[in-house]
Amino acid sequence: MEALCDLQVDVNGEETFMVNKRIISSYSGRLGKLFSKSSCSTRNLKVIFNDFPGGAESFELMCRFCYNNGKIEITPLNTTLLSCAANFMEMSNSISGSDNLIEQTEKSLEEIRHWTWSELMVALRQCQNYFPVANKSGLLERCLDSVTVRLALASEPSPSPSTSSSDYSGVRFSCDTKSTESLKSSFSRATWWFEDLLITDESLLKMMVGSMIKQKLEHGTISKFLFFYQKSKFHTSVPHEKSKIMETVVDLLCSLEPSSIPCKSLFGILRVALGLSISKGCRNKLEIMIGSQMDQATLDNLLVPSPQGTNSLYDTNLVLRLVKAFLKEGTCGVPEVQLKKVANLMDLYIAEVAPDPCLKASKFLALAMVLPDFARDSFDDMYHAVDMYLEVHAGLSEEEKIKMCRALNYRKLSAKACKHLSENSKFPSKIITQALNSQQFKLKSLIRVSSNTSSIASSPCSCSDNIKKDEVGEQIVLYAGDLNLSTDNVRLRAQLQGMQSRVMELEKLCRKMQTQMTKVLRSRVSSSHKSRSLPRLCS
Structure with missing residues (x-):
């Protein structure tokens, strides 16, 4: 008489199952191929799985399917588990003649547009946990598409009361986690889903944003979500995790329309990024994005403290890189209005850093001359900045002072400034x-x-x-x-x-x-x- 339980299966070290080898292998192509090549005796066989998707819970569900002649109740909450287990175990066969487990889970996924929002979030979390199998089988992509389609539809104006539930079932939301009142307010806010999607890790976040862009979700909303994601994740992350999160967020921001990314928010994450060990490539991408919007910056944005180990008060090297990025972005010619805005901003910045006794003359001159001469209609502000610098750095030689004045265009000085200069002993x-x-x-x-x-x-x-x-x-x-x-x-x-x-x-x-x-x-x-x-x- 055949033993009822002649196979031990160790699932990820969590639990060991005693199962019938013939029943399980008849549904699993993976075990069938394994036993067909094995020359061991039929007794005391043991199989060890170290990467079974879903662990012991998923394996037990699969066993129920096998012992119940290929039948099991499939719900939105277990579809992902069963789908991943079926693909891992290669369960494309059915001895009972009914649909195999892979086909049954596929039928369940066809109804994914009717799932509630909370059911989608459960499925998304499970796909993330079993990423390799879920990604290879296409399950993850379908789940992401369903989530982003839901978001795209929800961002549109609310449907009229006459819209039938069946027609609008694609955007139904679960009421098991939100009260009716909070659900109403959710529709009026474009950010209601931000907190729910914090479950995603960096790898899944990239795919999620890619799906959002494909579904034509508003780029401004996506950028707000990315800033929210970075800030929220940092609360519970260690330094090396923060660096990884920052690099991911910056990469994704680069894929959006520049006009959809607030300049103020970019400067916000720049200050955070400067304190992390991010790659040079990531820093360059961030600075290029900021440089393209330099005309929207304020003086407070530019007053970034200098890095540790330097004596100067402010990070003038950073500002130089940002302005150069601004000029480089406008290779076909920077609009005059934007150029003059940046020139006015730089005049304010130079006046702010000029009194710094540790600011080198070469660095001051680089700041003063980084923009072309035609960017300024008047050099009065620059003159006053040079005057202030010479006053603080009284020890400069005559030759050094002459070199500092290369920053001035005398023809663009007003009569008042020229009069002051003619009487200025400095x-x-x-x-x-x-x-x-x-x-x-x-x-x-x-x-x-x-x-x-x-x-x-x-x-x-x-x-x-x-x-x-x-x-x-x-x-x-x-x-x-x-x-x-x-x-x-x-x-x-x-x-x-x-x-x-x-x-x-x-x-x-x-x-x-x-x-x-x-x-x-x-x-x-x-x-x-x-x-x-x-x-x-x-x-």
Whole structure:
């Protein structure tokens, strides 16, 4: 008589089962092939599984199926367990003629769109626990698609009351974990599912986000979820786990539309990432993402403390990399509006770091010159920053001070700033002379522009041009009138005063021409009105 239990099965070291070898192997292709190759006696056989998906619980469910002639109740809560066990044991045969276990679980999965949200979360967690088998069999992909389809549908406007339950069954949610009131509020929030998906690890998170993108879930919502995931996971993670989470989140953010990622949030995780041992590649990706949105940054974002081991107050190297990333991202040309915003931001930052006694001159100069000259309409703020730096670093040599002034464009200094520079003892005399010469050249250029006004004023159609030139003349007078140069530059001051007189004469001429052109224009308009009042001839 055949022994009823002639096979021992050790399942992952959790539990040892005594089963009938013939019954189990008749359903399991894996055991069938194993015993067909074995030359051992039929008694005292033992099989050890170290990676059985679902462990002892899953194996027991499978045994019930085998001992019950290929029949078992399959529910959403055990479909994943049975599917993974069936694929692991290669249960594609059926001696009873009924569907095998793999086919039966497939039929159950066809109804996955009717599962409640909590049932989907159970299935998702199980797929994660049995990742290799669930992924290979395609079970994980189906589960992920079902979850993300549900999220995509839930993000759409709520259906009308007339929508039937069968038509809307794809977005039904479980009420066993949420009250009716909380469920209503869930529909009004785009983030109701964030906490539920914290069950995913880094590997599953990548697949989840990939599925979200495929289902066209809003990228802004995905980015919010990733920031939430990183922050929540860090509460219970050790340092090396945090590094892995950070690298995963950064990689996934790179796959989203840049405009969907808030600049403030990127700076938030940057500060966290700087304290972790993340890879250089991950850091570069994060800095490139921030650099592309540098025009949206604030001064507080840039004031990142310097790394340990450095004496300076702020991490100026980081800011340099971010600005360079900003310029590199705009290889086809950065829009002027964005460029000027970044220039204004850098002026604020440079003014903030200039008083740092540990900031090297080479680093200050690199910050001041990282942007092209045309990014700034005025260099007044830069001048004040250089002035502040020279005041704090009084020990610089004359040559070093001259080198620091390479950051300035003297032609873009206002009259007030130029006046201050001419009387500033912290600046070398050579620099003051260069600045005054530059201002002299600027005034000469403006005078030539004003002089050209007289040559084109005789044309009746140049009235608007004359007005513009007149405005330029006024600016020149104001500009030159504010200058009060030091006694060390008497010659230059005399020349500038002479030019100022010439500009005043040109201004009077411009005003006179403007008055004349206004009279001419009024006369033409009056004449035009009279001609229009005449009756038209009949055709």
